[in-house]
Amino acid sequence: MRIRASQRVLRARISVAGLTLLTACSSTPTIQGLKTYSYPSGQHQPNLITYKESPSVGGPHNPTWQNCGVYPAPLFQMYVTHSLEHGAVSITYRPGLPDVQRQVLRDVARTHSYVLLSPFDNQQAPIVLSAWGAQLGVEDASDSRVQAFLQRYEQAKSSPEPGAPCQGGVSSTT
Template sequence: MSATPPGKKPTVKQQRAAERERKLEEYRKREARMKRNRLIAIWSSVGVGLAIVALIVTSVVLAPRAANYTAGGDGAEIEGVETFENESQHVEGVVDYEQTPPAGGQHNPAWLNCGVYEEVVPNENAVHSLEHGAIWVTYDAEALSDDDIATLRSKLPSTYVILSPFEGLDSPVVLSGWNVQLQVDGVDDPRIEDFLEEYWQSQNVPEPGALCTGAIDGPGKVA
């Protein structure tokens, strides 16, 4: 477009050309701005995606891995295991148990959902879970560190097990099944795995294979 001489009014053609140039320049700026915003949005999405992936990977890596055991046992003898002759009966209210923690006996009609608890759970409901073949792993919260509890948790199967603190234990860790019990002095005792392998989901319980979910949660359930 030719420049307009000083003092001379632009022609209509020149005015239209100037207007087209102005609009074209606005379009270019708008397109550049939109392109910049799109790039920002794309890289923001990539950043969020990478953060989510990292979080998932970290969760998988840090999450406690469940140990594998075979349901039922083969009659192996484990040093220190005590056996009892408690009978099964559904009752309401508080029960005075002969063992500490209980290893069978009268219990509440509702079982305790299996899982990891950070608070003391009701005996009467936990015993009902034992009746279904679950193992109740109890520990003295004052005797174990957080690392000890994490180690203990890593030895447990993913289901049919209850982990909870318990007051008044004679040993730092006590494992209880229906009418069987083992006391150990530390979380590294190999008999922990031996006990779980022998008595986890045992067929020698009043209600083998019955559910360990779908009933009630105790206080402090974390998993």
């Protein structure tokens, strides 16, 4: 499974008052295995919330967000989902993931200011990356799709509130 390095380039000729303009635009590369979802934003609820996707990718969430950073224990998804709304990416891994893989993920998370990293029980893939409305499962921390996902979704305009805080919230774990 690899990212398609390039997609087709579309070209159009536009004639205006005898001048011919040539335009080109390339589409966004496909991230193989990416799943997308649609959720409205701004739905704050104070109690525990059950999510359709696990880990969550959007929907109702607590009024307080989870601080971005590296965590040794699972996080409450109601806080993480609020961070996703702010343009954060959550990287979760199965608790049994080898130490070498976890270290790669910690190094990745520490080089990004809008990333949360934590273990997560019972997820389908060993590693899952989640953003508002998008999710990708991978088998290995060195998979090139990890960086592609981060590049596309960290602080992306597709998140409802990119640039909103990823600090000043909660740092609690389950």
